[in-house]
Amino acid sequence: MNFNQFINRLLQTIPVVIGVTLIVFSLMHLTPGDPVEIMMGQGTVTEGEIQRIREELGLHLPLPVQYLRFITGIVKGDLGYSIYYRQPAREVIFSRLPATFELMVVAMIISLAIALPVGIISAVRQYSLLDKIGTIGALLGVSMPGFWLGLLLIMAFSVNWIFPVAGRIGFGMAPQRITGLYLLDSILTCNWFSFWNALKHILLPAVTLGMSMAALTMKTIRSSMLEVIREDYITFARAKGLSRSQVVLKHALKNALIPTITVITLNMGVLLGGNMIVETVFGWPGLGSLVVNAIFNRDYPLVQASVLIYAVTFIICNLLADFLYTVLNPRVKF
Known part of the structure; x- marks a missing residue:
């Protein structure tokens, strides 16, 4: 491009x-x-x-x-004035963006940690027990509503006080503000007590948000790997005596990641939209819950400004996906 x-x-x-x-x-x-x-x-x-x-x-x-x-x-850079919060909508939104961004990053890390190994193993060992378990898990992840999974996790872990049920961090435990991302700020200030507390708060909503993305990514990796490992150059690599790990990781995975990376990039925009449900269920003080509250309070300027941020972010993700696809696969032209 x-x-x-x-x-x-x-x-x-x-x-x-x-x-x-x-x-x-x-x-x-x-x-x-x-x-x-x-x-x-x-x-x-x-x-x-x-x-x-x-x-x-x-x-x-x-x-x-x-x-x-x-x-x-x-x-002019003016997103309006919030009727409910009685301050510029831009300030209200930017105060919530770090929480939403942090949740998205952790959810993406969790989804990739699940999807990459499961997708590769499912393709390499097609029709095995691991492949069947991974396929069933992917179907459940795609079809299961986020709010329902969130409620199940709350009942399983928060009711018994294993994980907190709401908020970003315990009262009075916020680290010194540097970036607004509690996990990163805790690391930068070496405040491990705050880091552990923030990690416990973010884990359940991140798992809820990341499961659907993990399912989609896993299915993409599996289908791409199955297509690649049937190519002639993979057969030639095996004939040369290369080990299975060398064939899979060095030759097959490299080409299978081309469509996968674009799917991951597009899913970043999907994660932003899914934040509304997850943040509302877990009381996460991010942009998603802000939009829901603004809708109920008929805060026109805040809703319009928030949706504008969502739209611009999703457009950027689409442009980034197109750019990465042309870089990874120069044969494609837009």
Whole structure:
């Protein structure tokens, strides 16, 4: 993918982002409920005060004008003002991003630690007991809803106080803030007590989030390995007297990883979307739970800004997948 092709693909994403923001904007404003009344609660707020707040937030303007203001604000780097939290939406979102990013990274590590060895063994020992167990596990991982697996893990481990049920870390145990990622900050500050506590908090939601990705990745690796090990150059490598491990790891796996890496990259965007359910179930203070709360509170600017972040992230993952595929397989042109 050369520079001109990259710019062309980048320009093609602009209508997608605009379309996503327009759909979310329309759905949020069609949903019943006044965000100002929800924000003010059931107190003794007069109709005049409610109208004044609506004018301050620009909710009294026609919907096309509100949408145009949102789009022009994006160009200026302004994502709007949160109605519920009463602060810029950008600040609210960025305060939650480290928690979501940390959960995604740990979930991806867990999924790859499961998918890579199981996928390779299932392909090398096709139709064996290990292959059948891996295939059944992959089917369960794909079909099992994330919230149901999360509830099972909570019942199995959190009810008996083996792992915490909610939050990122115990009260008063947060390490000195450097990156906002508790595990990394604990390592950088050599605070192993905080590291262990943060690891216990993140383990269950990361396993819940990573299982579906592990299942998809495992199926991709298995099918790619089965296709590669039937190629003539693999037969030639075996005829040369190379050991099974050399044939599998040095020759077969290298080519089987080409489609697998693109699937993993695309799954990063899927993980971000799956965060909404997992973060809500485990009370994880990330972007996913923030969006769910914003929807219930009719916080239009925060929902629109959060969905914009989701859309941009998913587009970046798609562009990265295309780029990696052309690097790993130069025969493919976009």
